[in-house]
Amino acid sequence: MVTLEDVAKQAGVSLATASRVLNGSTRQVGAALRARVEQAADELGYRANIAAQTLARGASNVIGIVVHDLTDPYFAALADGAMRAAATEGLLVMVGTTHRDPEQEIAYVATLNAQRVRAVLLVGSRVADPAVTGRLRDELARYQAGGGRAACVGQDLLGVDTVAPANRQGAAELARALADLGHTRFAVLAGPPHLVTAADRCAGFVEALEELGLPAPQVIHGPFDRDGGYAAATQAGDATCVFAVNDVMAVGALAAYRERGVRVPDDVSVAGFDDIVTLRDHVPALTTVRLPLKDMGARALELALGEGDPVVVEQVAGEVVLRESVRRMT
Template sequence: MRVSMADVAVRAGVSAQTVSRVANGSPRVDPATRARVEKAMADLGYRMHRAARALRTGQTSTIGLVVSTLASVGNSRMLQAISEAAAARDYALAVVTVKERGIRDAFARLRSQGVDGAVVLNEATELARDVEPPADLHLVVVDSPPDPRFSIVQTDHAAGARAATMHLLSLGHDTVHHLAGPVRSFAAAERERGWRAALVEVGATVPEPVRGDWTSASGHRAARALVEASAVFVANDQMALGALRAFAEAGRRVPDDVAVVGFDDIVDAGEYRPPLSTVRQDFDALGVRVVVALIAAIEGGEPVAESVPTSLVVRESSVAG
């Protein structure tokens, strides 16, 4: 026998309207009630029929994701987090890239698939800022300066970079060098801003940053210019891996001769040699906030701006174990 919303409501001790809001991904349900309803759904094996919901609401329960590349660890982790957060609210996910086609084409492709709204991720956000988004396509942008046209969810990159830099300075280093990300990346600019602010705050020399493109190979190339440094903050963990190789090739021991801190805390960061100190991004929290903000926009809510905090993870690359 098919489980109904009424059955779920009885099991969860809420109204059928509350069950409907949870099933439709509405953000207007407090977390404890949502968890109770979702548990009742799971216990009873309840599933919302997507086609029926589309007929009733005029929405497809599908959201889009616009991304420039999935080659970077950060982007692939965000894809996973957004996909899981959408699935938990019974939304499907359609992914388009803008590497070969423009942002307008990406929006057009999503609209042709009938998505209810879309997320624009990281490097693609610069492209989104340069065009007027379609009036009938609700957007949430990940990592962007303030923009009244859409909701923005971002990591507090600057605070994370400041914490990493202050950590290195606390170890007695006169200054901290920076291996930065791409010049047009918002996240890279924010991390550079946090690094620079920490040095200025303590009156330390601010060295000219060297720059990579987020890949390990670019980190290896760029770090060759930093082999005389005693402390380096690297804008992501992939470039930090290349930097560790460059320092090893130059006969520089980490952390004895040069202390290194990365950014992201990717899954393998603790397996580097030595294990990498890094700034942890909470990709799961980002994914949830992105999806909740997009569902709210789809339901007529006003644009929001949210920032997700980071945390410093200290391992052997900056402090000998």
């Protein structure tokens, strides 16, 4: 590989001058030398070694993003938002997928720490297990002790800047909207009990129904994905309206109903949560709670990059979007 020294030699200047010309500096370099250096670099096809720069400068321009699964459009949208924001800041992005394995998440934070990345973004829902969360917090603390910055999208469980969707409120609003339509018997496809996002959405929904004086819904736990929604839907009893705690599960539920000849929304209404863009053409169109995922990703990056010493927790409100997957009763 061509090094800066090669360029300097070819241009007949010192290393320092070559560095100042090519890799940015506050110092001026005379026009003549500048031209010679640039020409030499061009002829030789010089590319600065970023590892060396990072080492010398003591700061890198890489950020790390940790998500569960890139093929899940929810994470893809969040990651995309963060990546676009990173690009405008001239930052490079390292992406890690954990496939929901907390150990992987911890390992990834350690690695990003080793990379001395400028910031790390933890995206997605975490389990409430204090042992695992504790170790993740330790690893993050270690990273932050070394000057690293971190932010997270999801719950405020980690003691870092957080962009938190207002899961409880969103679910509660949805519940009220559905009750407004005349529904009284509900089921919740609630996802895993220990997953905080899922639990919050479920709780918000249940509480809102309680406040309205409606009977408690049937709560069915299961995996947080499409197949989980599918399976849970087959267990739902005589509810007139089913709330899946995320859109992907709702789609699974719709598939289950379709296969069994249960008409949506005629026989049963279905609602989800997130408003995944890829699903906007789904039939029937899904009633859901819209979250501004891209903005949330971008905002998380902003928080991570910011100086703010006190830990910031931003609630992001969702917006209930009624579509054809629910019907008015009576």
